[in-house]
Amino acid sequence: MTEKRTMSPLLKWxxxxxxxxxxxxxxxxxxxxxxxxxxxxxLPGLYLGLWHAPADYQQGDSFRIMYVHVPAAWLxxxxxxxxxxxxxxxLVWRLxxxxxxxxxxxPIGAGFALIALVTGALWGKPMWGAWWVWDxxxxxxxxxxxxxxxxxxxxxxIEDRRSAxxxxxxxxxxxVVNLPIIHYSVVWWNTLHQxxxxxxFDTPSIHIDMLIPLLLMAAAFKVFYGWTLLLKMRANLLxxxxxxxxVKERIYASxxxxxxxxxxxxxxxxxxx
Amino acid sequence: xxxFLNMGGYAFYVWSAFGFSALVMAILFIQPIVxxxxxxxxxxxxxxxxxxxxxxxP
Numbered sequence: 001m002t003e004k005r006t007m008s009p010l011l012k013w014x015x016x017x018x019x020x021x022x023x024x025x026x027x028x029x030x031x032x033x034x035x036x037x038x039x040x041x042x043l044p045g046l047y048l049g050l051w052h053a054p055a056d057y058q059q060g061d062s063f064r065i066m067y068v069h070v071p072a073a074w075l076x077x078x079x080x081x082x083x084x085x086x087x088x089x090x091l092v093w094r095l096x097x098x099x100x101x102x103x104x105x106x107p108i109g110a111g112f113a114l115i116a117l118v119t120g121a122l123w124g125k126p127m128w129g130a131w132w133v134w135d136x137x138x139x140x141x142x143x144x145x146x147x148x149x150x151x152x153x154x155x156x157x158i159e160d161r162r163s164a165x166x167x168x169x170x171x172x173x174x175x176v177v178n179l180p181i182i183h184y185s186v187v188w189w190n191t192l193h194q195x196x197x198x199x200x201f202d203t204p205s206i207h208i209d210m211l212i213p214l215l216l217m218a219a220a221f222k223v224f225y226g227w228t229l230l231l232k233m234r235a236n237l238l239x240x241x242x243x244x245x246x247v248k249e250r251i252y253a254s255x256x257x258x259x260x261x262x263x264x265x266x267x268x269x270x271x272x273x
Numbered sequence: 274x275x276x277f278l279n280m281g282g283y284a285f286y287v288w289s290a291f292g293f294s295a296l297v298m299a300i301l302f303i304q305p306i307v308x309x310x311x312x313x314x315x316x317x318x319x320x321x322x323x324x325x326x327x328x329x330x331p
Contacts, residue, residue, distance in 0.1 A: 061280040061281035061287060062281075068290055107304075111301045118293050119293065122287075224301075228305065231302070231305040232308075234305070235305040238316065239315075242315055243319070247316050251320045
């Protein structure tokens with residue numbers, strides 16, 4: 001019996017995803033769909049959040065900052081969790097694609113940690129009277145931003161790509177201890193930051209008209225992560241594999257592809273395929 | 274409309290927060306596209322030369 005016959009379809013799919021020659025066009029085909037889904041979630045989220053939701057009885061209209069602040073903070077932790085899972089895959093199976101995933105996720109995670117911190121300051125100033133306090137929640141989120149930047153810096157500091165990938169995966173795993181600290185910081189320490197309102201198990205202490213736009217924005221941000229992650233992974237793969245056969249094949253395919261009247265490649269093979 | 278833009282007196286804080294988020298997200302979207310285009314051009318130049326080397330060189 002051949003090995004191919006015993007391989008489950010799921011495992012086969014997993015191995016395919018690990019191969020740039022298959023992943024690059026696959027990701028390219030997903031891009032327009034993710035972009036459309038992002039807008040489809042974002043636009044109603046913005047409309048309902050900025051316009052339709054009633055002003056908060058304590059915080060007035062300033063509470064609307066929540067619609068970017070909370071989804072960004074959630075995503076900054078979600079991205080790290082995804083990277084940590086990928087780090088395990090990278091270290092155990094030595095899968096290069098998992099390292100590319102971590103490398104490509106880190107700037108996105110850093111971006112959303114930064115959004116969470118800056119929008120938090122813009123919310124804190126009118127509500128607490130201070131842009132910044134050295135509070136457990138804020139400090140642990142700032143540390144998360146520094147960990148993201150450290151992961152990027154570490155990768156770029158090591159010449160050999162695979163050694164850099166292993167070091168980066170290890171650092172990602174070590175940094176995962178910060179995640180529960182961020183999450184439980186409002187419980188463990190007496191902080192200025194308000195406690196959880198949505199993830200409480202009994203009933204969320206937030207009005208439904210305020211909750212729906214929050215969930216829409218959170219979903220939109222998650223899709224945005226998937227969208228920009230694929231863009232970044234494709235860019236990193238192409239950049240690293242310039243001399244590789246699969247890139248050569250892509251270039252030739254785009255040149256021999258039929259062109260339409262405007263002289264552009266009709267099927268945009270190089271862009272999405 | 275002015276009432277909407279005024280955000281109950283919190284206009285500066287609310288619109289700065291949304292504006293900053295939009296700016297960061299725009300960078301996260303545009304940077305990989307620029308990086309990809311640059312790498313694509315490099316790859317094109319590289320593999321053009323390869324084709325020449327296979328062909329008419331004496």
